[in-house]
Amino acid sequence: MKSQNQTPSTDTLKDRTHERLQELILTGDLVPGSKLLETQVAARLDVSRATLREAMIRLSEIGLLVNLPFRGTYIRKLDRVDLQEIYSFRTGLEKMAFQFGWDKRDLISLADLQMRNERLCQTISDNDAFGAIMAELHLHDWCYELSGHSLLLQSWERLKPNLQFYFAMHQKAHDRAGPLRESHDEYIRLAKGDNLDEMLRHLEDHMQQGLQNTQSFLDTTSPG
Amino acid sequence: MKSQNQTPSTDTLKDRTHERLQELILTGDLVPGSKLLETQVAARLDVSRATLREAMIRLSEIGLLVNLPFRGTYIRKLDRVDLQEIYSFRTGLEKMAFQFGWDKRDLISLADLQMRNERLCQTISDNDAFGAIMAELHLHDWCYELSGHSLLLQSWERLKPNLQFYFAMHQKAHDRAGPLRESHDEYIRLAKGDNLDEMLRHLEDHMQQGLQNTQSFLDTTSPG
DNA sequence: TGCGATTTGTCCGTATGTATT
DNA sequence: TAATACATACGGACAAATCGC
Numbered sequence: 437m438k439s440q441n442q443t444p445s446t447d448t449l450k451d452r453t454h455e456r457l458q459e460l461i462l463t464g465d466l467v468p469g470s471k472l473l474e475t476q477v478a479a480r481l482d483v484s485r486a487t488l489r490e491a492m493i494r495l496s497e498i499g500l501l502v503n504l505p506f507r508g509t510y511i512r513k514l515d516r517v518d519l520q521e522i523y524s525f526r527t528g529l530e531k532m533a534f535q536f537g538w539d540k541r542d543l544i545s546l547a548d549l550q551m552r553n554e555r556l557c558q559t560i561s562d563n564d565a566f567g568a569i570m571a572e573l574h575l576h577d578w579c580y581e582l583s584g585h586s587l588l589l590q591s592w593e594r595l596k597p598n599l600q601f602y603f604a605m606h607q608k609a610h611d612r613a614g615p616l617r618e619s620h621d622e623y624i625r626l627a628k629g630d631n632l633d634e635m636l637r638h639l640e641d642h643m644q645q646g647l648q649n650t651q652s653f654l655d656t657t658s659p660g
Numbered sequence: 661m662k663s664q665n666q667t668p669s670t671d672t673l674k675d676r677t678h679e680r681l682q683e684l685i686l687t688g689d690l691v692p693g694s695k696l697l698e699t700q701v702a703a704r705l706d707v708s709r710a711t712l713r714e715a716m717i718r719l720s721e722i723g724l725l726v727n728l729p730f731r732g733t734y735i736r737k738l739d740r741v742d743l744q745e746i747y748s749f750r751t752g753l754e755k756m757a758f759q760f761g762w763d764k765r766d767l768i769s770l771a772d773l774q775m776r777n778e779r780l781c782q783t784i785s786d787n788d789a790f791g792a793i794m795a796e797l798h799l800h801d802w803c804y805e806l807s808g809h810s811l812l813l814q815s816w817e818r819l820k821p822n823l824q825f826y827f828a829m830h831q832k833a834h835d836r837a838g839p840l841r842e843s844h845d846e847y848i849r850l851a852k853g854d855n856l857d858e859m860l861r862h863l864e865d866h867m868q869q870g871l872q873n874t875q876s877f878l879d880t881t882s883p884g
Numbered sequence: 885t886g887c888g889a890t891t892t893g894t895c896c897g898t899a900t901g902t903a904t905t
Numbered sequence: 906t907a908a909t910a911c912a913t914a915c916g917g918a919c920a921a922a923t924c925g926c
């Protein structure tokens with residue numbers, strides 16, 4: 437008996453547990469650096485320890501959790517170097533995505549891109565910071581889907597939770613956050629254009645700007 | 661302070677099981693497309709089902725196994741499209757690696773590269789096909805280590821077993837295989853030089869050549 | 885189509901080993 | 906050093922889903 441609908445997630449408890457635990461991390465409900473006690477978390481999520489452990493393995497693979505053998509599993513802590521790595525890697529991935537997908541663009545996919553951007557602008561106008569973060573990521577999903585490259589898409593899907601995680605931390609620290617209103621205008625314009633090299637060059641700037649927009653608050657946090 | 665032994669693998673049975681199972685796949689001991697019966701494999705590896713399941717999750721993440729909920733876990737089958745994806749993604753990753761690591765090269769690391777190439781040439785001379793495959797991958801490890809980029813290195817470490825897997829299949833089908841004697845001469849020369857763009861351009865050719873060198877036999881195999 | 889056999893998903897109790905106090 | 910807390914690992918159990926006839 438399952439009145440399960442909205443999310444087409446697989447219907448194994450392990451997978452739902454994976455998603456729920458990721459939620460708890462991404463919303464900042466679980467504090468970075470803190471230890472996860474298996475019995476405690478299992479009880480909280482109302483699953484067995486075996487099921488929880490299977491869910492945690494995948495979160496460790498992604499990088500949201502860190503497992504130290506015989507010592508425990510901890511919520512990932514992000515420092516400035518980690519964030520720089522995430523952004524530089526993301527830049528490389530997205531350049532690949534545009535290279536693979538460039539010739540696959542058509543009217544339909546470009547209209548789709550346009551829609552995603554409008555949704556982003558809408559959430560920003562609404563002062564919906566969390567929604568804006570999700571909308572921005574969804575905007576960037578576009579090029580990966582366009583590429584039709586499953587390994588590339590997988591890699592992006594693995595990286596994305598780390599970005600969300602950082603944004604959540606950022607937003608929790610200073611409550612203003614999120615992308616700026618016009619930050620994607622040039623991005624969209626170039627993505628619709630016919631100059632791939634210019635698009636690729638812009639990506640470097642775009643990402644660098646995104647990094648610096650969010651990175652700053654780490655400097656004010658206690659080191660270590 | 662613990663006296664370190666040969667294998668720096670972690671001490672947990674789950675991890676050793678992961679490695680042993682990967683061995684069985686990479687050596688072709690387990691046939692691509694075949695189903696893994698948990699009780700049977702667990703008995704063969706002399707571990708509990710729970711431990712085996714935890715090990716299998718990570719192999720599913722890498723892509724060597726495919727898990728279908730309630731239906732079972734299967735050994736990955738690679739078709740021509742998969743192989744093309746692996747190679748195109750690998751090309752992108754390695755270009756990133758050289759970009760990140762280019763300015764970090766010094767006499768020591770270049771001597772290290774030289775050594776890896778000489779070892780590769782040696783194994784080829786010895787007609788040690790399996791050793792040559794490992795030596796070639798180790799040669800390519802160089803740029804990822806040089807980059808000092810943990811996400812990039814991780815990504816490569818995830819991709820590498822898929823390459824090994826394919827090489828193993830290839831070698832099992834036709835027993836001649838492995839890299840050619842001079843295939844890396846230009847690669848090494850450019851990696852030692854001072855023209856990054858030329859290096860990046862060569863990578864495309866190098867990978868394309870590697871792909872076509874191995875891809876051919878898939879055409880002679882039954883489709884599906 | 886249906887039914888029995890098989891296998892996976894999940895839970896629990898428990899024992900062992902490791903880290904920490 | 907001893908004691909405690911916890912992760913690791915096992916084996917058995919059962920329901921639910923799938924598979925084969």
